[in-house]
Amino acid sequence: MAEVVHSRKSLATNPLKASTPLGAALAYLGVAGSVPLLHGSQGCTSFALVLTVRHTKEAIPLQTTAIDEVATIMGGAENLEEALLNLTKRMKPRFIGVATTALVETRGEDIKGDLKLILERRSELKDVKIVLAKTPDFEGALEDGWSRAVTAIVDDLVEPAGTAVSLYQQVNILPGVHQTAADIEWIVEAVESFGLLPVVLPDVSGSLDGTVPENYIPTTFGGTSVDAIARMGRAVHSIAVGEHMREPAERLTMKTGVPHTVLPSLTGLGPSDDFVALLTKISGRPAPPRLRRQRSQLLDAMLDGHFHFGSKRIAIGADPDLLTTLAGFFSSMGADIVSAVASTDNSPLLASVPTARVVVGDLQDLEDSAAARQADLLVTHSHGRQASERLGIPLLRVGFPIFDRLGTLHRCTVGYRGTRNLIFEVANIVLAGLHAHRPEDFTHAKPIIEETHHAGATPASC
Amino acid sequence: MTDVLKARIADVFNEPGCDKNQAKDAKERKKGCSKPLTPGAAAGGCAFDGAKIALQPLTDVVHLVHGPLACEGNGWDNRHASSSGPTLYRTGFTTDMTEMDIVMGSGEKRLYRAIKEAITRHNPPAVFVYATCVPAMIGDDIEAVCRHASEKLGTPCIPINAPGFVGSKNLGNKLAGEALIDHVIGTIEPDVITPTDVNILGEYNLSGELWQVKPLLDHLGIRVHACVTGDARYREVASCHRVAVNMMVCSTALINVARKMQERYGIPYFEGSFYGIGDTSDSLRLMARMLVERGAHASLIERTESLIAAEESRAWARIEPYKAALKGKRVLLYTGGVKSWSIVAALQEIGMEIVSTSVRKSTEEDKDRIRALMGGDAHMVDSIPPREMYAQLRRGDADIMLSGGRTQFVALKALTPWLDINQERHNAFAGYDGMVELVAELHKAVTNPVWQELRRPAPWEATDREAERAALLETAC
Numbered sequence: 028m029a030e031v032v033h034s035r036k037s038l039a040t041n042p043l044k045a046s047t048p049l050g051a052a053l054a055y056l057g058v059a060g061s062v063p064l065l066h067g068s069q070g071c072t073s074f075a076l077v078l079t080v081r082h083t084k085e086a087i088p089l090q091t092t093a094i095d096e097v098a099t100i101m102g103g104a105e106n107l108e109e110a111l112l113n114l115t116k117r118m119k120p121r122f123i124g125v126a127t128t129a130l131v132e133t134r135g136e137d138i139k140g141d142l143k144l145i146l147e148r149r150s151e152l153k154d155v156k157i158v159l160a161k162t163p164d165f166e167g168a169l170e171d172g173w174s175r176a177v178t179a180i181v182d183d184l185v186e187p188a189g190t191a192v193s194l195y196q197q198v199n200i201l202p203g204v205h206q207t208a209a210d211i212e213w214i215v216e217a218v219e220s221f222g223l224l225p226v227v228l229p230d231v232s233g234s235l236d237g238t239v240p241e242n243y244i245p246t247t248f249g250g251t252s253v254d255a256i257a258r259m260g261r262a263v264h265s266i267a268v269g270e271h272m273r274e275p276a277e278r279l280t281m282k283t284g285v286p287h288t289v290l291p292s293l294t295g296l297g298p299s300d301d302f303v304a305l306l307t308k309i310s311g312r313p314a315p316p317r318l319r320r321q322r323s324q325l326l327d328a329m330l331d332g333h334f335h336f337g338s339k340r341i342a343i344g345a346d347p348d349l350l351t352t353l354a355g356f357f358s359s360m361g362a363d364i365v366s367a368v369a370s371t372d373n374s375p376l377l378a379s380v381p382t383a384r385v386v387v388g389d390l391q392d393l394e395d396s397a398a399a400r401q402a403d404l405l406v407t408h409s410h411g412r413q414a415s416e417r418l419g420i421p422l423l424r425v426g427f428p429i430f431d432r433l434g435t436l437h438r439c440t441v442g443y444r445g446t447r448n449l450i451f452e453v454a455n456i457v458l459a460g461l462h463a464h465r466p467e468d469f470t471h472a473k474p475i476i477e478e479t480h481h482a483g484a485t486p487a488s489c
Numbered sequence: 490m491t492d493v494l495k496a497r498i499a500d501v502f503n504e505p506g507c508d509k510n511q512a513k514d515a516k517e518r519k520k521g522c523s524k525p526l527t528p529g530a531a532a533g534g535c536a537f538d539g540a541k542i543a544l545q546p547l548t549d550v551v552h553l554v555h556g557p558l559a560c561e562g563n564g565w566d567n568r569h570a571s572s573s574g575p576t577l578y579r580t581g582f583t584t585d586m587t588e589m590d591i592v593m594g595s596g597e598k599r600l601y602r603a604i605k606e607a608i609t610r611h612n613p614p615a616v617f618v619y620a621t622c623v624p625a626m627i628g629d630d631i632e633a634v635c636r637h638a639s640e641k642l643g644t645p646c647i648p649i650n651a652p653g654f655v656g657s658k659n660l661g662n663k664l665a666g667e668a669l670i671d672h673v674i675g676t677i678e679p680d681v682i683t684p685t686d687v688n689i690l691g692e693y694n695l696s697g698e699l700w701q702v703k704p705l706l707d708h709l710g711i712r713v714h715a716c717v718t719g720d721a722r723y724r725e726v727a728s729c730h731r732v733a734v735n736m737m738v739c740s741t742a743l744i745n746v747a748r749k750m751q752e753r754y755g756i757p758y759f760e761g762s763f764y765g766i767g768d769t770s771d772s773l774r775l776m777a778r779m780l781v782e783r784g785a786h787a788s789l790i791e792r793t794e795s796l797i798a799a800e801e802s803r804a805w806a807r808i809e810p811y812k813a814a815l816k817g818k819r820v821l822l823y824t825g826g827v828k829s830w831s832i833v834a835a836l837q838e839i840g841m842e843i844v845s846t847s848v849r850k851s852t853e854e855d856k857d858r859i860r861a862l863m864g865g866d867a868h869m870v871d872s873i874p875p876r877e878m879y880a881q882l883r884r885g886d887a888d889i890m891l892s893g894g895r896t897q898f899v900a901l902k903a904l905t906p907w908l909d910i911n912q913e914r915h916n917a918f919a920g921y922d923g924m925v926e927l928v929a930e931l932h933k934a935v936t937n938p939v940w941q942e943l944r945r946p947a948p949w950e951a952t953d954r955e956a957e958r959a960a961l962l963e964t965a966c
Contacts, residue, residue, distance in 0.1 A: 036606060037599045037600075037606060038553070038582060038583075038584065038602070038607055039558075039562075039581075039584070040580060040582055040607075041565070041581045042558060042562035042565065042583060042585065044562050045562060046557075046559035046563050064529070067622075068535050068622050068653035069531045069532075069533065069534070069535050069653070069657075070534050070535025070538050070560070070622075070653035071535075071559055072531075073532075073534040073535065074534070074564040075559070077567065078567070084898075085898060086899065090529055090531075091528065091531050092528045093531040095654050095656070096654050096655055096656075099626055099654045109528040109529060110528035113527060113528060113529030113530045114529035114530065128559065129557040129559065129586075129622070129623050130623060130653075130654065133627065134626070163557070163588070164558045165557040165558070165586055165590075166588055168558070239902055239904070240902065242879075243876045243879035243899070410566060410581075413576075413580075430567075
């Protein structure tokens with residue numbers, strides 16, 4: 028059980044957080060025919076866009092309401108309207124997800140009201156589904172933005188209970204922001220292997236997975252379709268991954284009556300078993316042979332890999348759900364979590380992280396703690412590279428952003444297969460650091476009793 | 490917005506050193522040079538982004554961003570400005586303002602404490618404090634906080650007042666320049682002054698480009714006192730007001746610094762470029778001539794000419810092996826950052842054909858040079874909408890596109906070779922060495938067999954077509 032403490036500084040050094048509106052934009056990117064729109068200055072969009080492009084290596088259709096000095100003083104409603112009209116005309120999206128930023132939220136405008144008036148007034152926008160999430164940068168981080176965007180989608184686009192006929196095979200999946208395209212692909216395959224029909228919201232496995240389309244498409248291609256979202260009320264069950272998806276899952280249940288389960292993690296043997304058990308219960312079918320085989324492979328990977336995890340000192344910095352997930356995984360393999368830094372305190376699960384203290388702070392906190400506690404492995408996003416170099420310990424890149432490695436979206440770390448992959452990845456990092464033993468490695472082999480006489484000295488008995 | 494900031498922006502807009510500005514009438518000039526942004530169709534960074542780009546390469550100072558998370562959190566350590574020493578500039582510092590700071594108006598206090606914490610831990614020669622939209626809007630006075638902190642803590646704290654909403658990246662560059670003029674340049678006297686001291690303004694040492702040029706200057710005995718701000722130390726920039734000549738590289742960015750240094754310290758400046766073989770030579774020539782006019786030994790001109798002759802012929806000799814494979818290849822050049830014409834000249838020299846070149850950010854003078862090089866307006870485009878660009882490339886109108894990251898995926902998804910020539914690139918393309926590097930990169934991109942591989946039909950395409958034909962026949966019968 029961990030004590031959750033806040034780093035008491037006025038200065039954030041090497042931020043661990045990515046911003047809340049960016050989290051919302053990432054969620055909107057999982058909807059088909061979508062354009063996320065950040066309601067703020069053009070820099071708000073530009074920084075988020077560049078970072079997302081570097082992470083995904085994809086063209087990202089992120090737009091801005093371009094709040095300037097006048098709009099900052101007079102209010103941004105006109106800019107919002109103009110932006111919606113312009114991008115509807117230019118890009119012909121089926122869906123626009125608006126996320127507010129600190130700039131417009133600081134003014135305290137009634138943006139929801141503005142949007143309502145615009146939609147009433149403008150017939151040009153009637154064919155586009157437009158939702159709004161309030162996501163000021165000064166509140167929360169990536170997970171919160173993602174969660175609020177999904178909540179906004181559920182609120183506005185899912186048809187309420189009563190209108191939908193239950194489809195006994197349909198299961199809704201609400202993945203967290205830390206799930207990659209490959210993670211979602213595994214989840215979908217697993218669900219389908221029980222004869223169930225998954226509807227994933229948001230589904231970046233269709234939109235950010237690196238397809239080379241035949242034509243130029245200015246919006247997202249792939250992702251959850253607006254129609255599929257509307258019909259989420261038909262499902263027999265919803266499965267949310269991560270504590271930050273509890274809110275949208277609850278909203279979905281309230282709206283449609285479809286029951287939900289929140290799984291805190293999908294990485295590790297236990298969490299994967301929980302997921303498979305849940306699917307068995309929902310479908311009423313036994314687990315298919317393919318999953319049984321994968322589980323067996325995972326057991327073998329755990330056997331081969333545990334040598335390289337035991338007593339390894341791990342320092343993790345991540346958003347709360349990812350931190351909880353990874354800490355659970357490392358700890359289950361015998362490693363010690365010596366430093367844990369979370370970007371926010373917005374998860375009750377932080378207290379259950381298997382370590383003494385979880386600091387809500389930045390990468391400087393992680394670096395200081397990792398140095399003081401002599402960590403062997405740093406686990407955080409790509410910005411940990413400087414700390415890793417200074418500390419002289421390897422970095423396992425996780426979360427967002429990962430901009431200096433390829434294939435980020437295709438790395439699967441969930442379920443039996445993903446956990447197996449992750450074990451190999453970590454073990455290989457450890458193996459790469461091994462070297463042939465030298466005498467100086469054995470400092471403790473030296474006797475502790477001081478030498479009193481030297482070889483060649485005359486024995487006393489003579 | 491404070492009156493001080495307003496006045497400063499008006500001053501920046503009324504730049505007498507800017508050709509574009511001088512071509513306008515009084516009324517047009519009053520409107521300023523920031524184009525109104527179109528909501529829903531805007532691209533590019535904000536003024537804060539621009540200020541950060543211009544100053545971040547200063548390696549040994551703390552760059553502290555006062556604002557909510559996104560401004561620094563989403564953008565720190567994201568460029569490749571290189572350092573030959575200190576790495577402090579790659580550390581991300583922000584006040585990460587909370588709702589409480591905004592509601593309670595405690596932003597200034599938080600900023601002061603943050604400055605103090607940064608100085609205590611890192612002991613930098615200076616702290617650069619950047620304003621952003623939210624604190625500017627709620628009236629945090631960063632200039633007052635910086636004044637107070639400089640006095641109390643004994644470390645210069647430099648306010649960079651360029652919140653995002655005031656305008657574009659370019660305006661931010663200039664406001665950053667204003668901050669240097671107002672608070673940094675001339676605050677320290679240099680230890681050494683020689684008659685061949687120069688500054689290079691607007692060079693950010695991206696991917697180490699300064700180091701492709703500096704050896705040439707070293708060889709000529711020209712001492713770069715400060716590069717503003719590539720690989721710079723605070724002390725160098727603070728004492729750069731005694732040099733003989735300023736060279737301005739990225740013309741629109743820091744022209745106000747060049748002009749004001751001329752006014753205050755009598756330092757003449759010239760605009761030059763180290764992109765392209767001819768341009769590098771021209772810049773060296775002009776620099777040598779101006780230095781001699783300012784008292785350097787007259788032999789400098791002759792030595793410069795012999796260096797140019799040797800280096801030009803060496804560069805062409807190094808380019809020669811690539812020529813055959815590149816001759817006749819068609820290039821779509823889509824950039825605003827680097828002077829288009831200097832690249833055009835180089836590409837033509839090796840026998841490549843320019844399909845079109847964008848002139849979005851070019852001045853009239855730039856356009857004239859392109860016209861002269863390419864024989865008319867035919868190939869000059871303002872901007873190409875991505876859909877059109879994709880269609881052109883998909884049709885095979887060009888063999889390679891040279892552009893920035895923003896259009897990277899348009900080219901790649903159209904299965905067209907692409908080379909990054911904007912500021913985020915990993916390759917250094919400056920000076921004679923840089924042009925050889927550029928040609929080598931072009932060669933590497935165009936000759937990669939992967940482009941043939943990518944165009945291989947999928948195994949099902951032939952059978953799919955047959956099935957289609959069969960279905961058609963069936964319906965016809």
